[in-house]
Amino acid sequence: MEQPLTSNIDSKRGPLDLQGYEKAGGYAAARKVLTQMTPGEVTELVKKADLKGRGGAGFSAGLKWSFVPMGDDAPHPKYLVCNADEMEPGTFKDRVLMEGDPHQLIEAMIIVAYAIQAEVGFIFLRWAYKVSERRLRLAIQEARAAGYLGENIHDSGFSFDLNIHSSAGRYMCGEETGLLNALEGRRATPRAKPPFPQISGLWGKPTIVQNVETLCNVPHIINHGAEWFQGLGKTDESGTKLYGVSGRVKRPGCWELPMGTTIRELIEEHAGGMQDGHAFRGVLPGGASTDFLVEQHLDVPMDYGSIQKAGSRMGTGTMIVLDDQHCPVAMSVNLQVFFARESCGWCTPCRDGLPWIVQLLQSIEDGEGKASDLELLSMHTKYLGPGHTFCALAPGAMEPLQSALKYFKSDFERHVTEKKCPWN
Amino acid sequence: MLSDKQRREVLDELEHYPTKQAACIEALKIVQKHDRWVSDEAIQEVADLIGMSAAELDSVATFFNLIFRRPVGRHVILLCDSASCWLMGCNKIRAQLVDRLGIDYGQTTDDNRFTLLPMACLGTCDRAPAMMIDEQLHQDLTAESLDKILKATE
Ligand SMILES: Cc1cc2nc3c(=O)[nH]c(=O)nc-3n(C[C@H](O)[C@H](O)[C@H](O)COP(=O)(O)O)c2cc1C
Numbered sequence: 082m083e084q085p086l087t088s089n090i091d092s093k094r095g096p097l098d099l100q101g102y103e104k105a106g107g108y109a110a111a112r113k114v115l116t117q118m119t120p121g122e123v124t125e126l127v128k129k130a131d132l133k134g135r136g137g138a139g140f141s142a143g144l145k146w147s148f149v150p151m152g153d154d155a156p157h158p159k160y161l162v163c164n165a166d167e168m169e170p171g172t173f174k175d176r177v178l179m180e181g182d183p184h185q186l187i188e189a190m191i192i193v194a195y196a197i198q199a200e201v202g203f204i205f206l207r208w209a210y211k212v213s214e215r216r217l218r219l220a221i222q223e224a225r226a227a228g229y230l231g232e233n234i235h236d237s238g239f240s241f242d243l244n245i246h247s248s249a250g251r252y253m254c255g256e257e258t259g260l261l262n263a264l265e266g267r268r269a270t271p272r273a274k275p276p277f278p279q280i281s282g283l284w285g286k287p288t289i290v291q292n293v294e295t296l297c298n299v300p301h302i303i304n305h306g307a308e309w310f311q312g313l314g315k316t317d318e319s320g321t322k323l324y325g326v327s328g329r330v331k332r333p334g335c336w337e338l339p340m341g342t343t344i345r346e347l348i349e350e351h352a353g354g355m356q357d358g359h360a361f362r363g364v365l366p367g368g369a370s371t372d373f374l375v376e377q378h379l380d381v382p383m384d385y386g387s388i389q390k391a392g393s394r395m396g397t398g399t400m401i402v403l404d405d406q407h408c409p410v411a412m413s414v415n416l417q418v419f420f421a422r423e424s425c426g427w428c429t430p431c432r433d434g435l436p437w438i439v440q441l442l443q444s445i446e447d448g449e450g451k452a453s454d455l456e457l458l459s460m461h462t463k464y465l466g467p468g469h470t471f472c473a474l475a476p477g478a479m480e481p482l483q484s485a486l487k488y489f490k491s492d493f494e495r496h497v498t499e500k501k502c503p504w505n
Numbered sequence: 506m507l508s509d510k511q512r513r514e515v516l517d518e519l520e521h522y523p524t525k526q527a528a529c530i531e532a533l534k535i536v537q538k539h540d541r542w543v544s545d546e547a548i549q550e551v552a553d554l555i556g557m558s559a560a561e562l563d564s565v566a567t568f569f570n571l572i573f574r575r576p577v578g579r580h581v582i583l584l585c586d587s588a589s590c591w592l593m594g595c596n597k598i599r600a601q602l603v604d605r606l607g608i609d610y611g612q613t614t615d616d617n618r619f620t621l622l623p624m625a626c627l628g629t630c631d632r633a634p635a636m637m638i639d640e641q642l643h644q645d646l647t648a649e650s651l652d653k654i655l656k657a658t659e
């Protein structure tokens with residue numbers, strides 16, 4: 082089984098240094114791109130490989146780059162931003178890549194910067210990732226000393242330098258345009274689109290924002306080609322995926338596996354099944370902002386299309402498993418508290434609606450709910466859904482709630498009729 | 506008052522960005538690294554230094570979880586209370602912290618040793634429950650390990 086993104090990662094030792102990375106074949110893709118390919122060829126290749134965004138939305142990476150203005154008239158400087166904010170509850174995959182193989186991310190950013198002809202890069206890094214920060218800073222120094230970053234990289238005429246911004250924590254900083262505002266030293270509220278960041282992003286200049294894992298695929302696509310990449314998946318979708326499992330399973334963790342590995346295989350084989358005394362009840366397949374799936378969906382392949390057909394989303398591909406010893410209503414309270422706290426307050430449905438939902442859910446959990454409250458909750462999942470808010474935070478918050486109301490309906494009803502939480 | 510060292514560090518930070526305002530979060534973090542929190546006076550001084558209004562800088566400062574606009578203790582405990590840690594028992598850890606330290610979320614011990622705050626997912630959900638004390642991550646927390654960690658953190 083091929084595991085291109087994690088083949089250099091060995092948790093028993095630190096990450097490869099520059100020499101080790103080069104010895105393992107590293108920076109060959111960057112050299113090839115800078116000396117033998119045009120920017121347009123790089124973009125076309127990645128488009129053909131069908132590399133979809135691994136940060137949540139699943140948009141084609143190559144297609145996004147093709148919207149960046151190119152040629153002599155294009156505004157400069159252009160920017161490439163790596164989204165390493167990773168704050169979605171249940172998600173810990175980008176950390177694995179940055180701590181485990183920092184040079185892979187740097188090489189990827191050189192290649193993508195070349196494809197869009199960006200001269201400045203930022204890694205927008207989650208403040209909590211102290212180890213990632215140390216290792217990335219060291220790797221950037223090494224890369225700069227070896228001439229992979231800076232002016233006129235390896236005599237190609239192309240210049241690119243890379244900075245780390247370590248932020249000060251807020252889920253909204255992961256939202257593409259909120260992130261751009263945060264980088265400019267503003268509150269991380271989102272921006273109206275259009276104009277899209279590809280045209281007018283950081284300081285009004287063309288900007289591409291891409292997730293860590295998305296980027297890390299790029300050197301391998303350059304080295305092995307689009308067909309190879311397409312062949313990695315188990316289904317008709319391309320590549321490998323970093324999948325994660327957390328919750329009451331025997332061996333929580335993160336693994337690089339073929340795209341389209343089933344939920345059952347992830348939970349039962351890789352995560353070792355449920356802990357003794359805990360039975361499976363449901364799963365948020367792609368982090369906190371994705372719809373619950375249940376027993377009947379265990380054989381769904383984890384690819385973008387299949388999960389969507391089952392009624393949820395790939396999201397980040399890192400799942401949270403709910404077991405029978407935990408109350409689905411209490412878990413819903415926990416999730417909505419997170420979203421309410423992290424709302425940026427820009428638009429009314431989200432700013433006022435989420436705290437209201439938390440209160441209502443908490444009263445149901447406390448045994449003080451009425452039957453009509455469930456109806457009310459259900460209506461509000463629509464009012465805060467797509468199309469009513471400025472960004473995807475509130476609609477994302479509604480995904481686990483609307484699906485909990487559907488699949489755990491009888492649990493909600495028992496709280497109302499028994500006037501207490503059956504788990505307490 | 507900003508020390509000369511803080512002032513120099515802030516000015517160094519300005520080099521990395523095309524506008525001064527872009528460095529404002531880094532500047533606040535520099536203040537906080539030395540003072541543990543950001544006072545009204547510091548907001549005014551940083552604002553003057555980078556050419557923002559104090560009100561605008563404060564609106565940025567208060568937006569971020571990790572900029573403290575009130576004094577905190579010598580150590581800040583950030584306990585993850587997001588979904589995976591909740592499933593793995595972070596409420597028990599919280600109860601133990603309340604019991605051992607006599608403070609709950611948002612409070613500081615009388616001896617100024619600890620401030621306790623809830624925090625969103627720390628990105629280590631496979632090793633839950635987790636918390637950070639200052640810059641140090643602690644994973645797979647149990648009743649025993651928590652007591653050991655508290656004892657070792659003077
Ligand atoms: C509230 C919110 C938080 C987000 N957080 C992240 C994040 O931490 N990391 C990330 O890569 N994408 C995050 N996204 C998705 C980004 O907006 C964007 O789609 C992504 O960075 C694009 O990169 P990709 O196409 O490579 O996935 C978030 C979106 C929303 C609405």
Ligand code: SF4
Pocket residue numbers: 253270271423424425426427428429431432470471472473474475476
């Ligand atoms: S949906 Fe929420 S997080 Fe998004 S812009 Fe509106 S208030 Fe801010």
Ligand code: FES
Pocket residue numbers: 170171172585586587588589590591625626627628629630633634635
């Ligand atoms: S939920 Fe606690 S570390 Fe992710």
